[in-house]
Amino acid sequence: MLSTRRDLFNSSIIDQLENLQNNTAPFDGRKAQKKNQVKRILLPINPNLEITEIAYRTLQAKGPALIFENPIGYNIPVLCNLFGTQERILMGMGENTIDSLKELGNLIAFLRKPSVPRNFRDFFNMAPKFTTILNMLTKKIKNAPCQEEIISGDKVDLNILPIMRCWPEDVAPLITWGLTVTKGLYKTRQNLGIYRQQILSKNETLIRWLPNRGGSLDFQEWLKIKNNKNKTFPVAVALGSDPATMLAAVTPIPNNISEYSFAGLLRKNKTEVVKCISSELEVPANSEIILEGFLNDKFAQEGPHGDHTGYYNEIEVFPVFTVTHITKRKNPLYHSTYTGKPIDEPAMIGSVLNELFIPILQKQFPEIIDFYLPPECCSYRMSVISIHKMYLGHARQLMISIWSILRQFMYIKFIIVCDNDIDIRNWKEVMWSLSTRVDPMRDTILIDNMPIDYLDFSSPKKGLGSKIGLTTTGATILLNLDTLPESILFYRQMLQWFGGMGIIVLALAILPMLGVGGMQLYKAEMPGPIKDNKMRPRIAETAKTLCTTAGFTTDKIVNWPTFLPILLIFASCIGSCSGSTGGGIKVIRMILLYLQGSKELKKLVHPNAIYSIKVNDHALSNKILKNIWGFFLAYILIFIVSALIIIATGVDYCSAFSSVAAALNNVGIGFGIVENNFSSLHNFAKWILILTMLFGRLEIFTLLILFTPTFWRK
Incomplete structure (x- = not known):
């Protein structure tokens, strides 16, 4: 009874539950009972099937964690349903709400692919992450609570533990929440995993781990190179560790991070570990019970047992774990669960971990x-x-x-x-x-x-x-356009036509209705000298270019040679030809700038010579050349200012410059984080790009004219 053993609420696993709930320390365990998170059951309950039934009904009712203080035939209490609700799982992860897991997911995404700060804003945003990472270091201690009592040799007997038999056709009792610790021969960090273990004898269990799990991979590596020096493969199993460590063992963390390190991130405090009695492995110091032992080349048949699928699994062969030492607290608590047709505790944990996947996936x-x-x-x-x-x-x-x-x-x-x-x-x-x-x-x-x-x-x-x-x-997305009704095709073409007309519709239809002369606005759209000054031929030529409007897709930019994306950005800045609805500086302007530069170089050699710039045998006036230089300077200024504003929102340089080039030049292709789409940009950055698209679509001076009061004056 409670009066003859230590206060059960001093158990570390319950301590952690309440500490995470209240964010306070030290802990008064009785508060957990008042908040209906933990319930004690004093009646004698049999670990053979009965505890499973009670735990199952409690989980379905979203009830509290249960402590069975008097399991029939045993002196060690049983804890069940610890992770039976999302609320308690969040407590174990150091969070308050499901939404707060997104920040943790972003941290996991960052740890999967760490990045160097690209600007001062990135540096300040990442500073809290770097501070949090300090908790990833483990703290080694001596005289750990889990080693208050040591059982070894012939005295080792797993039958002292109230190990549950969960389903009628289970062949033997199962250890279900065993935190198995292994280490590869050539690895620097240990692996933690939750693997069920069937009891074979008083000092033997079967570890059921699938071939691609971390512990199994470590063991397979040992099997390939075992020798006289490495006759056995050391294993330790922690029972009743703190919730953060257990949840870290089932969280999809990056392979380069140990579960101990991630547990430190969850609890915002370093994980305390202690060296095993019989090996170099390190186990959670606050655990209730530790099983120490080894694997060798001995295997045996495991199963059948009721599984999380709702069926009994087949009989299969798995390695035999020989227990050489049992270390424990003086009055330990045995943590257990059952697995069966969803929803069970693993399914509840999965529903919470689902939210961690979202930021990881969205980053990619x-x-x-x-x-x-x-x-x-x-x-x-x-x-x-x-x-x-x-x-x-x-x-x-x-x-x-x-x-x-x-x-x-x-x-x-x-x-x-x-x-x-x-x-x-x-x-x-x-x-x-x-x-x-x-x-x-x-x-x-x-x-x-x-x-x-x-x-x-x-x-x-x-x-x-x-x-x-x-x-x-x-x-x-419409497929087989040719087979669609003619009415839909006509409507689609009309939308494309009006979109391509752009400045023509604005200058000749909309603005005159507002009392604004559209001709001067249309002239501003022209990038250079044109063959005919009359309106009708120019409209006809522009209409021809509208018919060729199309879109295209390419292979992923990351598969291109490095120089090609840079070349494409410069090419998009040059842009299209005169009269086109495309953006950019325009080819004719670049040609005239080149001719103007050549003229200046020649005048340095022959100062008294007279040179003129001709297009189609017509000499251009200095007014046109000044307009082109003004346009070029305005283009460069808008490009640089827009790019700097987008960089200030936290975007890297490559993505910022390519997104501005895509918008200002109306090409649509971006690099970096905007390669696929622009949805990841800040809303303010999107508004800047919308403005630059208007500059590119309507020509720079065209849009600037709209902001001058004299233009709107009748």
Whole structure:
């Protein structure tokens, strides 16, 4: 009873729960009970099936964590349902709301691909991250609580632990929340993973880890090069560690970061570790119980056991873990759970970790609006995505990328990509979009012989199966235009025609209605000398250029040689020919600037000579040349000022200059973060680019004239 053992609420795992909830220390554990986050059950309950049933019903009711103080046949209490609600999972991650996880997701994205500050704004924005990173260091201590009592040799007996048997056809009890610690022979950091363990005997368990998991990879490496020096592979299993460390073990952190380091980020304090009694491995110092031992080349059959899929898994062979030492607190707490048909604790954790994936994906794919892994689908076998679709085949390209960007996503069987008007968290809306926007032949992609979940019993071959992608975005882009009704084609062409007319419609139709003479505005649009001064021939020539308006796509810029993007930016600044609706300085102006420069060089050699600049055998006046130099200087000034403003919003130099060139020259192609689209830019930067697009589309002087009071004066 409680009076004969230490106060259970002094247990580190409960301490951490309450500390994270109140952000205070030290801890008075009884507050947790008052807030209905922890409930003690004094009645004797059997770990064989009974605890599972009570924990299952409590989780479905979104109830508190449960401490079974008197498990029948044992002196150690059992903690269940610790991660049974999103609220408690967030506590363990040091957050208050789901939305606050985005900042943590951004930190993970930064740690995956760290970047050097590009400007002062970046430096100040990154400063808090660098400060937080100091908590990634581990703190080694001695005399840890988890080593208050040491059991070794023949006295080792796993039967002292109230290990649960969760389902009627389970072959044996299972350790479910064991934090397994391993280290590769040539690795500098340790790996932490949650792997279930079937009890074989009083000092042996079976570790069920899948081939691509970190612990399994470390063990496979040892098997390949084992020798007399390395006869055994050391392993430690921590039971009842703090929530931050356990959640770090199941979070999709970068491979170059240890789970201990990430746990320090979560709790905003360094992770305390202690060296094992029997090996060099380090375990969480605040754990309740530690199992120390080794693996060798001994294997045995594991299963069947009820699994997170809602089925019993098949019998398979896994390595035998021999326990040589049990270290523990004087009055420990045994942390356990069950896995079964969703929703269970792993599914609840998955629903929270889903929010961490979004910033990681959006950094790589800015077009993603939302990303959702339904917990009912085992948290990883189906994903639903909403995007800003920008081109044909966009959804298909994104599906392929999602299956390969993170190791955790290789097991996704179904991907549904929706338009940005669909709430993908609302299954009714997803089903409506599937039924109204999908053509099965056009909008489905099937891929065979792909890696799938090892525990997916529906596949014909273990670990290998097929994947399917569905997109409801197919109806948003018109296909087979030639087959559309003539009314739609006519309307489409009219829109293109009016858009291409640009300055002509503005100068000859709209402004005269406002009492403004349009002729002088139209003249301002002309970049240089023209063949005929009459209006009708010029309109006819301009109309010819409108017919050729088109768009195009290219291979990704990153695949180009380095000099080509730079060359393209300069070429776009030169721009199109006279009379075209394209932007840029215009070719005729560049030719005249070149001729003017040549003229000045010749006059340095022959000061008394008289030179003239001719186009089509007509000498140009100095007034035209001055206008061209004025235009050139205005262009350069607008380009530089716009680029500096966008850089000030936190954009790198390459992206800033290429985005301004794309807008001012009306070419649409950007580099860097604007290669695919401009959605990642700050709203203020977008407004600046809209203004530069007007400068480019209407010609610089044309737009500047509109801001002069004398122009509007009748």
